[in-house]
Amino acid sequence: MVVRCILIGLTAALLGAATPSAPAQAAFERGEKALAANKLDDAAAAYRKALEATPNWAPALNGLGSALFKKGQSVEAIALFKSATEADPELKLAWFNLGYAARKSGDYATAARAYERYTQLDPNDPDGFYGLGESLRQLGQSAPAIAAYETYIAKEKRPSEQKWVARAREQVASLRAPAGAPPAAATPAPVTSAASTLAPAPVAPATSNVGTLSPGGTPHSTLSITRVRDGDALMKERRYREATFAYLDATHADPGNVEALFKLGNALAVLGYYSQAVERWNRVAQLTPDATIRQSALDNVAKAQGRIAQQGGSPQAQGVAPGFGPLADTTRAQARRAYEQGVQRIHARDYAGALQSLTQTILLEPTLAVAYTARGSAYIGLRRFAEAAVDYDYALRLAPDSASPLYGLGESYRMLGRNAEARAYYQRYATSTAKDVRPELQAEARQNAERLR
Known part of the structure; x- marks a missing residue:
């Protein structure tokens, strides 16, 4: 199976929902050339220029995701691939890249959905069926996994890919074996530390991470x-x-x-x-x-x-959160200085510098909600809307009574073209009575919500 690396170019697939301006098209082409040459920083910069010129342009979102994924920034990349599929649901390469990146990150449910959509858009490409089979197998869905593998086997005729055909046949045989025939999977390794003498504890496998959320989560x-x-x-x-x-x-x-x-x-x-x-x-x-x-x-x-x-009465035994006990006062002071510096840089429109300062704040004091809100604003300034949405959402989880993340989510989703979600967050901000709400922004939120109807 050819590893349809995340670096597939999109020069021939520029039919996203947004129509690119001439500067966006030129920046995008620079990004494609840089990506092909493995100049990842240059590629990312060029794709961002394209998105500045034409926000929410699906090929540029996908290209930026490709560059970031290869740099190891999988969370940001996957968010961008999702945004690309939402901006243009027919952009098949974005669906493939989302499936590939999610599968490599262990999110097999997202991967399966993405591969399934990709195989609908391009049923002649065997690679999508192999990825779908792998994802479904990891989810424990044997029957559809077998069907996907068998489709791959039937479609894959390239001599160079026959090793993957053999692998697919092995997986089908394993999935069809009687229950209990293969050796049992090993229990995940315990997480231990020399600093802890607690009993070694097995952990749940990554595929068991689905759980219930609080209402609206x-x-x-x-x-x-x-x-x-x-x-x-x-x-x-x-x-x-x-x-x-x-x-x-x-x-x-x-x-x-x-x-x-x-x-x-x-x-x-x-x-x-x-x-x-x-x-x-x-x-x-x-x-x-x-x-x-x-x-x-x-x-x-x-x-x-x-x-x-x-x-007895130590701060740890009392359950004081890391970063908030008496032993962390110096660290807290450093965090607040970095936060203030980040806010100043936002006001000066130095968004890259603000991002650096606010990331340092979060490393020092990881539960400081306003730092995530501010970093979301820095991402907005950099036109990195998917990443901004993740930070605003996290800030809201840390401080559910705050209003600022609501407005930030409205802005992020509006720029991503997710109008229904944007409208909902604008409406929540417009009716909020939180201490950090600003009347002038409430007026803007009402107007934006009305325009998105």
């Missing part, structure tokens, strides 16, 4: 899965505070992600925040259908409660 499953992987890497480097931030990110993106909750408990315990760890492990015990994982979570709860009894 929307899961960002791709972001959640990716941030779990980021946290895993940071734990290996013993960067425990930053790992906690990553796992917090994952649980805010998808509160039902059992793996993220379990690993967040582990990271909090390493830092000494046992009460918060207990809260996460108890949540795992409530959510998981796996008896082994539930028992491991409860075992860790018991050990953590023992630690709380030993430590």
